[in-house]
Amino acid sequence: MPYQLHYWPTIQGRGEFVRLALEAAGADYVDVARLPEAEGGGESALGERLGDLNSARPAFAPPFLVDGDIVVGQTAAILLYLGPRLGLSGVGESDGLWTHQLQLTIADAVAEAHDTHHPISVGAYYEDQRDAAVLRARAFRDERIPKFLDWFERVLQCNPAGSLHLVGDTLTYADLSLFQLVDGLRYAFPKATARALAATPAVEKLHVNVRRRQSVQAYLQSPRRIAFNEDGIFRRYAELDG
Amino acid sequence: MPYQLHYWPTIQGRGEFVRLALEAAGADYVDVARLPEAEGGGESALGERLGDLNSARPAFAPPFLVDGDIVVGQTAAILLYLGPRLGLSGVGESDGLWTHQLQLTIADAVAEAHDTHHPISVGAYYEDQRDAAVLRARAFRDERIPKFLDWFERVLQCNPAGSLHLVGDTLTYADLSLFQLVDGLRYAFPKATARALAATPAVEKLHVNVRRRQSVQAYLQSPRRIAFNEDGIFRRYAELDG
Secondary structure: OEEEEEOOOOOOOOOOHHHHHHOOOOEEEEEHHHHOHHOOOOHHHHHHHHHHHHHHOOOOOOOOEEEEOOOEEOOOHHHHHHHHOOOOOOOHHHHHHHHHHHHHHHHHHHOOOHHHHHOOOOOOOOHHHHHHHHHHHHHHHHHHHHHHHHHHHHHHHHOOOOOOOOOOOOOOOHHHHHHHHHHHHHEEEEEEEEHHHHHHHHHHHHHHHHHHHHHHHHHHHOOOOOOOOOOOOOOOOOOOOO | OOEEEEEOOOOOOHHHHHHHHHHHHHOOOEHHHOOOOOOOOOHHHHHHHHHOOOOOOOOOOOOOOEOEEEEEHHHHHHHHHHHHHHHOOOOHHHHHHHHHHHHHHHHHHHHHHHHHHHOOOOOHHHHHHHHHHHHHHHHHHHHHHHHHHHHHHHHHOOOOOOOOOOOOOOHHHHHHHHHHHHHHHHOHHHHHHHHHHHOOHHHHHHHHHHOHHHHHHHHOOOOOOOOOOOOOOOOOOOOEEE
């Protein structure tokens, strides 16, 4: 049985961290909401599944993953589940925990990136909170992007197995997620991210190396990779970069 | 060897979720930064440990937990590690994953509660972002508190083992963390939280029940429980409630 990923069909969003892990590992999966409506795809079917009152363990929000009887929501929990099954969480409990800790820190950065364009309310339009967005984005660019990327640089530089991976000397979902974070930051804040990456060469190299991996490159060049857009988490608004 | 918890010594903050798990389980632990400075306590010693360049696996921020050779940061990852050791994550992989998924959703709510008083920048004073805070807090009160508590109510009502616990019929760290979330919301937004709790009786009952547990009650009445204050995550500013 292929894994079933349930996520919004028109954005990368948080689901992309799961897609990347599945794709990098060559796993058999179905991106359910991207199927034709006749086959169970579409946003409304996704919304119905999310609100299914017969589910004893409902997800708060997409993404969620179905694997036989297991249903798991929350991006980081999905990756915690998939990690050992896809060979993407290092060796043993200690590596698995460290990989997860890195993922949670990436998730914090992603949430902050989201809030640059929605600093007041997720339920309101960007245009109605633009003034606050400009202020929040400035703080994010000046303080938070460097703080996060500097920390990942330190993690890479301190890795006893070398600076090519975050955990040991093999690919983990943390590497894939850091690639995605950097990719998103480069899209949303090209100037600020270029400045930060100039000071974090190992992070920049990881981004290049992950992109070059055969399975990742094939995915990124396929129609399965949705382009960044202004409905997702990483949005390019000129007034928020600088 | 007792567990070593490293967290800011004057606030509940994110460290409180770990303190509650350790206390509820009667675990042997040291809250290191609360020791006298001569014994390694204090904020500056905590800062030094955080910046320790000899650490191959540094934490991004407090809290972090030391257990022999294991050092783990990120609140949810600490609880993932402690859960099975303290008997606080249900039975088997499925319960453990569900407990963690619940914790991650609580963490999302906690981050949003934090941002009500810091919607623009974590590095700036509240007073300098109060106008945005008033707007963000209104959206949080009107949309997000009900959305989160309604979802936890649904989880409790859908639990096949009964509505007294989030996972099965025993205490997990998710129960303790939901107690703490509700406790914090009641402190910071007393009016809005009372309204939301009136519609979520199982959540309110869980809050009462957790508080009444012998080990939790003993902890809450001890000097080890730091009072809520306006340096923590949950802050009472009259202009943010309503």
